[in-house]
Structures are given as C-alpha cells and as structure tokens.
Amino acid sequence: MSQMLIPNTVTEACQMLSSGNRVACAGATNLYVDREKGKYLDRDIVSLHRLKELSGIREEKDGWHIGSLTTFDLIEDVFRGQGSMDALAEAASLVGGPQIRNTGTIGGNTCNGVTSADSASTLHAYGIHQRIYEGTGTNGYPSGGNFD
Numbered sequence: 060m061s062q063m064l065i066p067n068t069v070t071e072a073c074q075m076l077s078s079g080n081r082v083a084c085a086g087a088t089n090l091y092v093d094r095e096k097g098k099y100l101d102r103d104i105v106s107l108h109r110l111k112e113l114s115g116i117r118e119e120k121d122g123w124h125i126g127s128l129t130t131f132d133l134i135e136d137v138f139r140g141q142g143s144m145d146a147l148a149e150a151a152s153l154v155g156g157p158q159i160r161n162t163g164t165i166g167g168n169t170c171n172g173v174t175s176a177d178s179a180s181t182l183h184a185y186g187i188h189q190r191i192y193e194g195t196g197t198n199g200y201p202s203g204g205n206f207d
Contacts, residue, residue: 060105060192061099061102061103062103062104063103063106064103064104064105065105066109066110067110068109069113072105072107072110075105076105079103080102080103081101081102081103081105082099082104082105083105083107084094084104084105084106084107085106085107085108085128085167086130086162086164086167087127087164088133088159088163088167090121090166091103099117100178107128108128110125110128111201112129113127113158113166114128114129115133116129116133116134116138117136122193123144125165126159126166127164127165127167127170129159129164129165129166130159130160130161130162130163130164130165131151131154131155131159131163131164131165131168132151132160132161134147134165135151136146136154138151140151144179146184147178147181147182147185150180151165151178153177154168154177154178157191165178165182173185
C-alpha cells in the first residue's frame with residue numbers, strides 16, 4: 060500500500076523523492092488516470108501542493124516566471140490579451156475541460172513525458188528556460204533539451 064507524503068519545502072520534497080520508490084504529484088489530474096491503469100500502485104506519492112514557491116506568475120527584468128505548480132486557469136487569466144503572451148493563454152484555454160484547467164499544472168503537463176502535453180509546443184516556441192530543482196540546488200535548462 061502506498062502512502063501520501065507532504066513536504067513543506069522544496070528541499071524536503073527533493074529529499075523525499077530521492078529516497079525510496081516515490082513519484083511527485085501536483086494537480087494529480089494524470090495520477091488518477093495512471094493509477095486506474097495500474098501505474099504507480101507500488102510507489103509512495105509526494106504531494107507538492109503546499110510548495111507555494113513553485114506557484115504563480117511574475118514578470119521580472121529577464122522575462123516572465125511561471126511556477127511549475129501554476130494552474131492553466133491562472134495562466135489563461137494572466138496572459139489573455141497580453142499581446143505576445145496571448146498564445147500561451149490560448150494554449151492554456153485548450154487543455155482538457157474546466158476541471159482539468161482548474162487543477163492541472165503547467166509543470167505536470169510538460170514534465171509528465173506524454174505526447175499529449177498540450178502546452179509543451181507553445182512553451183517550446185517561446186524558447187522557455189526551465190529551472191530544475193535537484194537535491195543540492197537548481198539547474199537551468201533551455202526547453203530544446205527537453206522537447207527535441
């Protein structure tokens with residue numbers, strides 16, 4: 060029987076994920092479907108929902124920063140009518156149905172490794188730079204390394 064682990068910090072989440080047979084979960088929209096198909100039944104779930112530093116959208120000097128736990132609803136609301144970012148709002152509006160957009164996260168959609176990652180091609184077109192959290196800190200990667 061797997062258990063749900065809930066870290067309070069990114070560091071704690073990285074530690075939890077580095078030990079044992081565990082999988083990260085944010086919005087859980089894919090997790091429920093995957094578990095129904097028998098995937099992850101033997102793995103502990105590390106819920107990331109408390110990690111507020113991974114949520115939200117902010118504009119800085121070097122561009123927009125979108126946290127991996129940011130929902131598609133928020134992305135659509137913030138970027139709709141924002142000129143050059145309107146394509147991302149449109150892509151977010153096309154992900155699943157309203158329930159999925161309300162709970163599904165951009166990080167889960169792009170990092171899940173499925174061909175149906177609705178937002179991946181739009182993010183790639185923007186030339187995003189991803190910051191990957193690892194146990195000892197963060198590393199940045201251009202999107203081409205993940206989507207080519």
